[in-house]
Amino acid sequence: MTFALVASGEKSESPAEAEAGMIAGLDIDAETKRGGLLEGVPPEEWPAKGEVIIGTVLANRLNLKEKQLIAVISTDVDGFPVSELFTVKTIVDSNVELIKTLGVVMPIEEAGELLMMPDQVHELAVYGYDFMKADSLKEAITHIPALKDASIKTWREAIPEIVMVINVKKWFDILFLSIVFIAAAAGIANTAMMSTFERKHEFGLLLAMGARPARLVNMVIFESVILGLIGIAVGTFIGVAISTILSYTGFNYGFLGGSGADTSITYKEISFSLVIYPRLKLQHVVYGLVAVTLTSILASLWPALIAARLEPVEAMHRT
Known part of the structure; x- marks a missing residue:
């Protein structure tokens, strides 16, 4: 220019x-x-x-x-x-x-x-397929003889302010996910606690018949894990369906600013599209499965310990 x-x-x-x-x-x-x-x-x-x-x-x-x-x-x-x-x-x-x-x-x-x-x-602007591999792309470009004297910068070096914004967003994502998992844990714990108190008589009867407290703990935890897995199965199905559709149509964040909003923004003469095309990988589903399973186990420990500490006679007594 x-x-x-x-x-x-x-x-x-x-x-x-x-x-x-x-x-x-x-x-x-x-x-x-x-x-x-x-x-x-x-x-x-x-x-x-x-x-x-x-x-x-x-x-x-x-x-x-x-x-x-x-x-x-x-x-x-x-x-x-x-x-x-x-x-x-x-x-x-x-x-x-x-x-x-x-x-x-x-x-x-x-x-x-x-x-x-x-x-x-x-x-020259060189576009790659994976922004996480920008350093590898830069390394490959530096070995091109015609560009040996050129100043080569990755997107992180060219616009460090965007890197800062992305890092801040990562912390917000962690905070948001923490709130989601805390809410999920509270819901599972509440359900398990209600189920435990409603079945005190049955638990007391099992203990009186010789069942070990560890068996009751396993029962409560197993039920909580099943509840969490059912939730993640339904959520994964809906999430995969929405992500698959949006991967083709895209989601325009510009609509959040009104019908006449731009579909892209520019910073330092670099255009950033506001139309996002999500990419869903198998590892994302696996991470969710593991996280919900652990959340279910941790949330059910308290109700499970209450069930294990029940006195058989007191638990079977109906008021």
Whole structure:
């Protein structure tokens, strides 16, 4: 990207007004995909040779319309002035503030010709499939001979503020899950306690017939675990169904801000989509199964100990 002066290229009796802009030579095909600077721009609005895309704010300042000529004045890689006329292909309301306010977007080949730097770029964005493996991807890129002198940064190094936000979110997730498991434990303990008191007579009879207290403990714990497993089976079925549907349709967090809210946000010229596509892995189900089982066992210990300490005669006595 490089700064430039942008003015209307149409013939007029009055002098043309000029505004500061920024030439952005992009790989149009890549940047119109999800997460790109031009996300959502349809192919029929892509600029061809001699055409550019203009941000809405810059277009409003210059009163530009589609198919109108503009003059772009800048300096090439050697510092010499260059200028060219372009046709406005389309005007975009980009979520990227820089593109929206100053953007003069053209194919990267066109920008290379204008600025006398063919087959050269200022910046490359490499997308991986797993953000947790960013360091491995960086290591692989550093071994590319053509990029040996380049400054290579992972997303964590480029935007450390986002890393801080993610870490804070992890603590909120832990807090939220802790509250959920405490509530689940209280529910299971309450159910087990009510069941224990309702069956005091039966427990007393079993103890009088020679049953060991450990057997009653195992009975109460087993019933609590079964109750928890039934709950997690129903919850897992519903959760898997919802996650599977949303993995295809996505969930737009932008709707929480109203029907007219954006579908992405931008920070430091990096676009973050608000449409989330959840990915469910087997390990997530296993973690839930283990966590609920342990919660059920811990929650049932108190009722189980009460059942084990019952006096047979007192327990069988009906009031």
